[in-house]
Amino acid sequence: MADIARRRSGRANIGRGSPLPGGRRGSPWLRGAAALGLLAGTLTGCGSSGGPPTLTWYINPDNGGQAKLASECTQASGGKYKIKTSILPNGATDQREQLVRRLAAKDSGLDLMSLDPVFVAEAANAGFLRQFTDAEAAQLTSGVFPAAVESAKWNGKLYAAPFWANTQLLWYRKSAAQKAGVDPTAANFTWDQMIDGAVKSGTTVAMTGNKYEGYMVWINALVASAGGTVLTDPQKGADAKVTLDNPAGQQAARIIRKLATSKAASPTLSTDIEDQARNEFNASNGGFMVNWPYIYAADLGDAESGVIPKSVPADIGWAKYPQVVAGQPSKPPFGGIELGIGAFTKHDAEAVAAAQCITSEPHMKEYMLSEGNPGARPAIFDDADVVKKFPMAALIRDSINSAEPRPITPYYPDVSGGIQSKWHPPASVNPSTTPRVTDEFVPKVLRDQRLL
Template sequence: MKRFQFARSRRRRILALASAPVLAATLLTGCGSDGGPPSLTWYILPDNGGSAARAQQCADASGGAYRVRIESLPSTATAQREQMVRRLAAGDTSIDVVSMDVVFTAEFSHAGFLRPYTAAEAGRLTAGMLPAPVKTGMWDDKLYGAPYKSNAQLLWYRKSQAAAAGVDPTSESFTWDEMLKAAVSQGKKISTQGQRYEGYMVWINALVLSGGGEVLQDVQAGRNAKPSLASPAGEKAAEIVGNLARSSAAPVDLSNAAEEQARATFQSEQGMFMLNWPYVLAAARSAAKEGTLDQAVVDDIGWARYPRVSADRPSAPPLGGANLGVGAYSKHPDQAVALVECINAEPKATQYMLDESEPSPYAASYDSPDIRKEYANADLIRESIAEGGPRPLSPFYTDIAGAITQTWHPPASVNAQTPEETDKFMADVLAGRRLL
């Protein structure tokens, strides 16, 4: 999914590394002479320079073993996938290391686009990481994607509005139904992602998992996997989506809302609750410093774990992030693995969290004094990632998500029949009987 950038003064030292690159590429050199060490190309997800900084550090530390060329991928997950699939399917040897959204790791691995890490490499690359992000990089019991950054959605709320409604969003039993009732009682809005894109899939999947179900069973069966939204969990998820979308608590732009639209509504006078990623707090603070957001709004922002579907069952916070894979056609696989190991070291992941507001996959990062100073919700982020719910780890994920978001959109149209209709449509799409 798209990641949003915003200026922060302490990033200025790394921004120069990624500024105005020729042909969208930057060559970072180490100590070797021209024509000597191989140049490794790393396709990165757009950021404010944090990836380039990590690459430069590794090129310098390699002692001339390799240089690093940075290529920036498009800003949306869909466009990123399209570009990489085209190039990898063509056997592009220039792709040494690739950053990919967690939902595409299974597809790329199954297609033979990535070199699997050996057991020894996997052990070194994942030591100290939270288990949930590591699982997103696995396929066929092998590690193909080393977690580069992780993420989990939180519940954000306006403290003054929650107090007026007499609710405590930090309560372990706080549910979606309770949240909707509170927002309606105050004439306020619940902001989330309802646009027909990956963010909407994130919401639907989290509701189903939080209710104890799955959108798809027997995922390893590939196209023969069993759609399973027609279940108590899927039906409750549909009830929550439809009830919210048809209520006074729904933002007027819900069916077109992505992360930033949700944040804008939440920060407005109508805002009360929001489901979104951890970056939003740093974004709000930055906006206050720039004078575009009242500091009182920032001071009124509270956070809690993703709400429950039922009071007696813990929620499954949406799990996001990105993994690093080594291209199957790379001419320099050993150096590429060495680069990944250097890039992915825990201190660099911790610094990246400070510079880019992208959570680290390492458990120890959240004990860093610098992280705890910057993130008052560090423990909640770590807990939410550790207990987060992934989207289906399937090589046919694009078809699965497309079938769901198509039949569940717009949110106001979702009703008790939607889960069964979706299962039939998804089964047809996976079998090739229908097209998205």
């Protein structure tokens, strides 16, 4: 979901149309903020008169896990600071918009923020995040998944503290797999086998096909699993090259079309997001689903409260993300949350200390156990408590290790939005034309020659 920290260098140029990679002037954050008329004034955060400073941590919605960590780290500080939380909207795009409003206005009250990894480079490039020092970075990245570290950096510097890392697994109903005559745990299990098996067994393949970031996650993972990349030379900013019109992009398009036009597709595929896909999977004709690990704990909770039959969780199996090309290892999606520090905070030292506390290994474990979101340190997955609650812990760890992050670029929202606009709805995707049209369209969006 959310991303992290931003450096102060170059802050004087913010809002002045300073050149950015690729010769483009201004960043998506600044252009969006300017459109909202937000660069004229400055917001002031809630300060504290006397006593320890109060840090405001903007969090993505959860079931109270981040608020609990805020309370625990407040206590652990020994009176050096207090942390209060402020909840962001549900969607990653809406979260970004709210942060844009505040950061563009140089809000000094935005001390900490939970960020989707794909927004780190954008926020860092705009000067909105405090850069961690080398010493701070060493502590925050020691023993952390490489993909989580990579996604928290921009231009080789750390702008976010990895908090939790995430990936997607293939979830299947054991009864459906048996009826279909397929083994999702087989070494070379493919998307084609899964779709064909679902059709044969009269079950569904639940996916996130709505026009939102979850759909981009699917597209990127398919392209990566086929040996391709959505974007080459992302460091070139607006001059980066979209590379979908090739065998990898065409394979991704073929699979999306195959599912969307098959009897295995949900009738609401084009509007389904994660929890709708989970509901589809839990239905009487549910068969297969690719989704994040949180769904396992969510299903256990729903079964306990009577929302779904207890027989549903007992029927759930799990396997690695399906292959696009048989024999070619898949590249599962990478997601999670990075913890950033606002560039305009008045409490640098306290915010860094709080980030170190929140992202410590014990707190990552605690958050994983309470919220179902995997920690960013591999060591957690060997913990007896974690293995007991997540019997697929080793698979999650190995999937994160082989996961492929989405493009790391300051212009990620434009890249993602441009691709989604040409690949949605899923049933309209054509492997012969969609990748080519996308390669032609997105560069024009990046150069302000076309609108999304």
